[in-house]
Amino acid sequence: MSYLHFNIMTFGFAIRDLLMNPERKVLEARIQSGYRVLDYGCGTGSYSIIASELVGDGIVHALDIHPLAIERMNQKIAKRRIPNIRTVHSDCATGLEKSSIDVVLLYDTFHMLSDPVRVLNELYRVLRPEGMISFSDHHMREEEIIPALTSDGLFQLSRKNRITYSFMKA
Numbered sequence: 322m323s324y325l326h327f328n329i330m331t332f333g334f335a336i337r338d339l340l341m342n343p344e345r346k347v348l349e350a351r352i353q354s355g356y357r358v359l360d361y362g363c364g365t366g367s368y369s370i371i372a373s374e375l376v377g378d379g380i381v382h383a384l385d386i387h388p389l390a391i392e393r394m395n396q397k398i399a400k401r402r403i404p405n406i407r408t409v410h411s412d413c414a415t416g417l418e419k420s421s422i423d424v425v426l427l428y429d430t431f432h433m434l435s436d437p438v439r440v441l442n443e444l445y446r447v448l449r450p451e452g453m454i455s456f457s458d459h460h461m462r463e464e465e466i467i468p469a470l471t472s473d474g475l476f477q478l479s480r481k482n483r484i485t486y487s488f489m490k491a
Contacts, residue, residue, distance in 0.1 A: 350455035362430030432460040
């Protein structure tokens with residue numbers, strides 16, 4: 322993705338956040354204090370920042386493929402003095418320990434993944450046995466979402482919420 326495309330997308334995210342409060346999505350993930358969260362495809366960090374408030378002394382890993390996303394996220398972390406967000410620049414591999422994450426936020430990203438099977442395998446690896454993926458992608462219909470996350474047998478639908486879907490390890 323070019324820098325121009327990223328900047329256009331960033332502008333779109335700002336409008337989205339004004340029209341649809343990102344907190345509503347994150348609250349459906351039922352994040353608790355002390356949790357370890359992975360915001361996969363964090364973009365400019367709308368969801369990461371909300372999650373950082375919810376985890377308290379836990380930690381949020383904000384991962385994105387685009388170096389400008391990581392740069393902007395790091396600027397926000399420094400400016401707001403957020404102590405519990407760590408950035409990860411990657412196209413798939415998280416660098417996190419096996420079974421170390423309580424919740425993965427996978428919002429508005431899945432439709433852009435070049436290798437979704439590889440990503441789902443990595444998310445399966447880092448999720449704790451009782452861990453959950455909180456999923457939303459307005460570019461996909463429900464008939465596409467559920468099979469996309471469950472067809473390889475790694476995950477199963479746990480809940481359909483108002484805005485998001487919750488998937489657990491199968």
